[in-house]
Structures are given as structure tokens and as C-alpha cells.
Amino acid sequence: MEEPKSTSDTYATKGLPRRFEVPELQKGYGIEKLKQRHPFYRRTSDEYGYYPPNVHTVPKVYYPANQKFTQFLLERGMYKDTTFNI
Numbered sequence: 001m002e003e004p005k006s007t008s009d010t011y012a013t014k015g016l017p018r019r020f021e022v023p024e025l026q027k028g029y030g031i032e033k034l035k036q037r038h039p040f041y042r043r044t045s046d047e048y049g050y051y052p053p054n055v056h057t058v059p060k061v062y063y064p065a066n067q068k069f070t071q072f073l074l075e076r077g078m079y080k081d082t083t084f085n086i
Contacts, residue, residue, distance in 0.1 A: 016060075
């Protein structure tokens with residue numbers, strides 16, 4: 001069995017998580033789910049995710065979000081609206 005192709009072998013990448021670096025490892029795609037639905041209920045949105053990701057369709061750069069907002073909420077609590085409902 002050959003080694004799955006990684007994104008950095010094809011493109012210049014920066015800080016990719018494993019799910020983007022080796023997209024062939026992701027499961028859950030294919031026609032099995034689409035075939036199970038009755039044709040009357042199929043929509044064009046069903047085609048999104050039909051094909052598994054490959055090195056050409058995954059992001060080449062990854063910028064994770066920081067946790068600044070979440071940390072603020074943890075320290076001070078959620079906003080509480082104390083106004084009257086009219």
C-alpha cells in the first residue's frame with residue numbers, strides 16, 4: 001500500500017494540521033449516502049461533500065483562531081440583560 005500524498009509535497013504550506021496535510025485520511029464521503037436518498041428528495045446541496053478532499057482542494061495555510069474571547073467569558077461570565085421586556 002502506497003503512502004498517502006501530502007499537501008506539502010505538492011504546494012508550499014504553512015502550519016497545516018494533519019487533516020489538511022494528508023486529506024486522504026478523512027472518511028465519510030462518497031456516493032453511498034447519496035444513493036440511499038430517494039431521488040425526489042435529493043438537492044444540489046447534497047453534492048457538497050460528495051467528493052473527498054484532496055491536496056488541491058484543502059487550504060494551503062492555516063490560521064487558527066485565538067481563545068481571547070472565550071477566556072474573557074470564562075473569567076467574567078456571560079452578559080446578562082437586565083432590562084425590562086415591554
